[in-house]
Amino acid sequence: MKSILIIDDASTVRLYHRSLLEEAGFHVDEAVNGIEGVEKALSRTYDLFVVDVNMPKMDGYAFLREIRRRKEIHQSPAVMVSTEAEEKDRQRAFAAGANFYLVKPTKPNELLEVAALMTGGRA
Amino acid sequence: MSHPAIGQEDFHKFREFFYRKTGILFEDSKRYFVDKRLIERMEATGSDSFRSYFTMLRFQASSEELQALTNAMTVNETYFFRESYQFDCLVNSLLDEVVATKPPKKPVRIWSLPCSTGEEPYSIVIYLLEHWAKLDRFDVEIFASDIDTQVLQAAAKGVFSPRSVQHLPAALLRKYFTRLANGNYKIDEQVSDSIDFSRVNLLDPLDTRHFRDIDVVFCRNLLIYFDDTSRRAAAEIFYNAMSPGGFICLGHSESMSRISDLFRVRKFKDAIVYQKPL
Amino acid sequence: MPLRKTRAEDLPQAGSQAALSADEAIALLGGPDAAGRQAAARRLAGNAAAAEALCARFAVETDIPTREAIAVALMRTQSAVTVERLLPFLSSEDAALRNTVIEILQALPAEVAPHMERLLDHPDSDVRIFAVNVLEALRHPKVEEWLIAVVSADRHPNVVATALDLLGEVGTEAAIPALSRIAARFADEPFLKFAAGNAMKRIGAGS
Structure with missing residues (x-):
């Protein structure tokens, strides 16, 4: 079973993404900010990170930069999920280490397609 | 009803x-x-x-x-070798990293807070004596603090119930303790004499200003009871008291992710701990 | 004996840690030494008269631990001045700075409350989202009323989504009418429909 780590400070977003992804057959873990995300990413291997931008303590950009420079973390793809639709925000996400960019609020199909694509097929 | x-x-x-x-x-x-x-x-x-x-x-x-x-x-009971994976981490990983960058002659400093009745700092001493091979090459200073003077008095006395020592291997119990007539155990004076006990209110700068260049902090099951601002203030005070590259161990149900972004998450074989950047 | 007992109070103290007067601390806050600025910030925590100086330094401070020491000092100082000086940073492009400002404002509910209606009406949707983030930790009797106003009137789906997240936690029956209109107001947004439904389920609980 492919596993996904959702990093988002909004519990409703985590719940929504979790229920969609679990229904599609993924194992899902959650973190409320980048620091907890790093802790979880150090503790097990994930096939995909779904990362919010604005979070307290450590935001999504800082999380991506942090996991990308750590050799001990499995370098799986990351989807940044942002409230911003502008090109400069997209570029910033890619520069920090994201592999895909989705604009919030996410549509169920978008998230599921990206998850399937990024994890190399269905869960 | x-x-x-x-x-x-x-x-x-x-x-x-x-x-x-x-x-x-x-x-x-x-x-x-x-x-x-x-x-x-x-x-x-x-x-x-x-x-x-x-x-x-x-x-x-x-x-x-x-x-x-x-x-x-949360169950908050103190006893010898509680959450011992962190003491394993101390002697297997943390101290070796600490001394690798330490200037010669500078002591290694460990601070246990809150130390309660002493089980945690005494466990640290026993771990060092038993499991850290480099102990004879470095000076180690161990500080133990609590806000409560009653528990500090008990800690300095070093007398423990059978329940408190029940997780100690029998050989260590024999080696470091004397069994008293009433069934309790008194810790060896060599162990108790190696620790400095002091009363400290973590959020009072006058109490914490003496603590400098601390290499390893044990602050387990305290910050979880603080409000958001106080725990953040406490983390900032620890950061200030620690040496660059120093480590802080929190309780098993506590995470720095709810407290402060000053520290770096480090994963070792035995535990996840937080490090002040070098 | 490699275990060496040293009394904590005998440890040598760094010069900047010695007891400072408030005026000395304010002067030190602008100094070149980061450790000195941190000691000054710690000394000034709780001193409302120093909020202006702490905010001024916070605005230009680039050293991360020092910024944190100042942030903590501001959280521990109930001052309306802090809120006035820091609110403009909600529009800052510096995410780390902005997030720290949100956390400082969360610690100052009484001082933030008078500004809240204006913030929730701000033309920039990001600022409105951050205002709802501030509400999350705000202990204030009007929190639910403000959230209901947001989910009833705000047109931006992400502002409404942020408010829905919080309403699931603090909402009462008073929020139900506004919540039941969300699915129709945002017919193209399945997430908002889910979030409103989830909030209603939570509110319905225990009643």
């Missing part, structure tokens, strides 16, 4: 709030455990429904009830 009921959605609402605040996540299988403690606290505070209790919990300016509830949700 039976006690107030807690519905499935109440449980979910509470679980999310408590997770955000503390980092402790209760699985559905813990439902009975959580409900039981919630109902206890609801009764203790005279709340007639989950809703009125939750509103108080969330909006109380003093956070007193959140602290009381956290206390009820």
Whole structure:
């Protein structure tokens, strides 16, 4: 079973993404900010990170930069999920280490397609 | 009337709030455990429904009830070798990193706070004597602090109940303790004499200003009971008291992710700990 | 004996840690030494008269631990001045700075409350989202009323989504009418429909 780590400070977003992804057959873990995300990413291997931008303590950009420079973390793809639709925000996400960019609020199909694509097929 | 009921959605609402605040996540299988403690606290505070209790919990300016509830949700008992994976991490990984960058002749400093009745700092000493091969090459200073002078007196006395020492291997119990006539155990004076006990209020700068260049902090099961601002202030005070590259160990249900972004997460074979950047 | 007992109070103290007067601390806050600025910030925590100086330094401070020491000092000082000086940073492009400002404002509910209606009406949707983030930790009797106003009137789906997240936790029956209109107001947004439904389920609980 492919596993996904959702990093988002909004519990409703985590719940929504979790229920969609679990229904599609993924194992899902959650973190409320980048620091907890790093802790979880150090503790097990994930096939995909779904990362919010604005979070307290450590935001999504800082999380991506942090996991990308750590050799001990499995370098799986990351989807940044942002409230911003502008090109400069997209570029910033890619520069920090994201592999895909989705604009919030996410549509169920978008998230599921990206998850399937990024994890190399269905869960 | 039976006690107030807690519905499935109440449980979910509470679980999310408590997770955000503390980092402790209760699985559905813990439902009975959580409900039981919630109902206890609801009764203790005279709340007639989950809703009125939750509103108080969330909006109380003093956070007193959140602290009381956290206390009820976490078992906080001190005994020798409690959460010993962190002591393993200390002697297997942390100290070797600390001394690798330490200028010659500078002592290694370890600070245990809150030290309560002494089980934690004494466990550290025993671990160092038993398991850290480099001990004869470095000076190690161990500080143990608590806000409560009564527990400090007990700690300095070094007398423990059989329950408190029950997780110690028998050989270590024989080696470092004397059994008293009343069945309690007194720790060897060589061990107790190697620790400096002091009264410290972590949030009072006058109390903490002496603590400098600390290489390893053990602060387990304290910050989880602080409000958001106080725990953040405490982390900042530790950061200031620590040497660059120093480590801080929190309790098993505590995470720096709810407290401060000053530290770096480090994973070792035995544990995840937090490091002040070099 | 490699275990060496040293009394904590005998440890030599760094010069900047010695007891400072408030005036000395304010002067030190602008100094070149980061450790000195941190000691000054710690000394000034709780001193409302120093909020202006702490905010001024916070605005230009680039050293991360020092910024944190100042942030903690501001959280521990109930001052309306802090809120006035820091609110403009909600529009800052510096995410780390902005997030720290949100956390400072969360610690100052009484001082933030008078500004809240204006913030929730701000033309920039990001600022409105951050205002709802501030509400999350705000202990204030009007929190639910403000959230209901947001989910009833704000047109931006992400502002409404942020408010829905919080309403699930603090909402009462008073929020139900506004919540039941969300699915129609945002017919193209399945997430908002889910979030409103989830909030209603939570509110319905225990009643």
